[in-house]
Amino acid sequence: MQRLFILGAGASKAGGIPALKELSGYIAEKPGVARFMRELFAVNSQLAHGAFLPRLDDIYSVVDYALFQDHRLGSFTQEDLRTLRRELNLSICRLFAKDTAKADYAGSVDIYRRFARELNMGQDAVLTLNWDTALDYVLECEKGWALNYGFTGTIQHGFPLVKLHGSVNWAWCEACTQLNVTGYDFKDWEKMNCQTCGETKLSPLLVGPTVLPRHKDTPLENCWLAAIKLIIQAERLYFIGLSLDAIDLGVFEMIKRGLLLNKKKPELFVLGHGFQATPKRKELLANGTVKRYIQLFGVDIGFYMQGFQGTIPGDVEFTRLRS
Ligand SMILES: [Zn+2]
CATH class of the missing domain: 3.40.50 (Rossmann fold)
Incomplete structure (x- = not known):
């Protein structure tokens, strides 16, 4: 080589393809993420855009730190935090997929x-x-x-x-720990089941900025x-x-x-x-x-x-x- x-x-x-600092605005559209931003970062509606949103690395880092330390963050239990991280990852998969409406894939x-x-x-x-x-x-x-x-x-x-x-087309099966590669569209993601064990709830294999x-x-x-x-x-x-x-x-x-x-x-x-x-x-x-x-x-x-x-x-x- x-x-x-x-x-x-x-x-x-x-x-x-959007840079990290532009991503918080996109992911804030998910209800669970929006609730987290309100509760943890006091994001209010007037300034809930652009430079005034918490950075994606701050969001991922605080979630990962709380999970690592077995902490609860306000109303977010450990299980809520794991769900939130999966939701964050899934919105990144949607945003970066070939059939995205928001990023210039072409x-x-x-x-x-x-x-x-x-x-x-x-x-x-x-x-x-x-x-x-x-x-x-x-x-x-x-x-x-x-x-x-x-x-x-x-x-x-x-x-x-x-x-x-990781990659937005990698779907990890936590049941049998196999990695599945999906197609390039988000709709491929949504209908993907584990090819090894048939599990229907797969998780994106992404390492967020943390x-x-x-x-x-x-x-x-x-x-x-x-x-x-x-x-x-x-x-x-x-x-x-x-x-x-x-x-x-x-x-x-x-x-x-x-x-x-x-x-x-x-x-x-x-x-x-x-x-x-x-x-x-x-x-x-x-x-x-x-x-x-x-x-x-x-x-x-x-x-x-x-x-x-x-x-x-x-x-x-x-x-x-x-x-
Ligand atoms: Zn599996």
């Missing part, structure tokens, strides 16, 4: 169609933190590639598309095993639209762990946004994302900060700051 592409929210956002497909042209079976692999399925759809339905999500912890065939935070992410003892654990193997084997690593916020600590730690074990010492490239034309060295150094990557990985990185529209620039188009 030569190139590993690690995609963050900025990669899908480029195609119109716009995202356009960008990933260009990206898919860059990819080579047997040479490249993708790790993503995104839940959406626009890239899956292009690779599977348009390119005709078999996808390998890494559910067995290792990847021997198919195209490696490892989704560290300070207490849980991969252990879920089918995602194997995806993380597959992911670190990809990092250990990579010769070139491309970070695309990945901000590496503190909440992604687990991802950062895994990337570091993999890089420390990678004997090929892969070249690092960052694709981000912030500039229309090639920035000067001084301008690049003032960019928040550039600073963050230098803080975490040192200066030996190629930067392309003119936005991601699906294509991967050639090596000469990346700016290197090492002098």
Whole structure:
């Protein structure tokens, strides 16, 4: 494997899939979630939109923390909190599905169609933190590639598309602990029963933005095993639209762990946004994302900060700051 592409929210956002900070407004439409926001965050009707809503990571984090500590939050019992988290996840599945009315799925497909042209079976692999399925759809339905999500912890065939935070088309059966992959529409989700045991109530396998992410003892654990193997084997690593916020600590730690074990010492490239034309060295150094990557990985990185529209620039188009 030569190139590993690690995609963050900025990669899908480029195609119109909403970013995290825009999501609270959508999910507030569910009655259970709305009640939670009123009770926990004092969300009132006048300012119940946009910047005044609690952030999705605050909501997930407080729910997960209370569950972890066996707490009750006001009128929300442990069972209510588990139901609420399933409801949050299901609304994300609905919002990001191909038949969504609210997100620009087609716009995202356009960008990933260009990206898919860059990819080579047997040479490249993708790790993503995104839940959406626009890239899956292009690779599977348009390119005709078999996808390998890494559910067995290792990847021997198919195209490696490892989704560290789960996917809106993954339905987990808590009864027999099998993972079912649904179609790309939300209506596929709604009629999905477990293919192993027939259970009708399946749960989305999503890791919300939370300070207490849980991969252990879920089918995602194997995806993380597959992911670190990809990092250990990579010769070139491309970070695309990945901000590496503190909440992604687990991802950062895994990337570091993999890089420390990678004997090929892969070249690092960052694709981000912030500039229309090639920035000067001084301008690049003032960019928040550039600073963050230098803080975490040192200066030996190629930067392309003119936005991601699906294509991967050639090596000469990346700016290197090492002098
Ligand atoms: Zn089952």
